[in-house]
Amino acid sequence: MVQLRARQIVGSEDLTALHKSNLRKTQDTDERIAAVAQWKAATCFSEAERVALALVEAIFVPDAGNERVSDALYARASSLYDDKALATLAVAIGQVSFFIAVALLENHCLGARQAKAGARSYGYAFVPT
Template identity: 60%
Template sequence: MRGAGFLRKEGESEERITSVATWQDSPYFTGAERAALALVEAVLQPAAHGERVSDELYAEAAEHFEDKALATLMFAIGQVNFFIAVALIAKPVPGRSFNDPWK
């Protein structure tokens, strides 16, 4: 896993890396990290009814991050969504050039 390797290189513990998928039950994340993970999860999961990011969730994230940091987090989440959309459309295959995804 490329991301996990980068995190290990940066000194993140195996416990934190492997518990991201179960962050809600994990003791390894701060309140700010939990707010960021909740925001990412809300944005990335389709909502059957209503909005994905509630006012309460936004307020929780805003409690942990100053305006500039919260804006940076929002743009980072937006970039992730952009690349998810590209992957869903182009269906890239490892080893195949992305210059012409329709080959």
């Protein structure tokens, strides 16, 4: 869910489709997958999932005061996740951030070459179409 929400925020249609497909393979429901974009209003997520999605949004979309992860959000996260789980979540979000940066740069740096070759980019690997 974290990867899907991050891809939705940055507007990566190919990677959004890829992560939806990956979630379906884990037996997640179409209802939950479709609800990720509007997770705040959805009732199908646990409190821990809501906090994870809130962390993704806080990292990728600063609030009006340009704050990323507020003390209150961190307190909620640390109340739901032990230190190891919170660190794992932070690494997962960091990994998503890394590959988003690669995908965004790849689109600019390799876009012309990709168009000539008829390849499709999934952010970090080219897959022939």
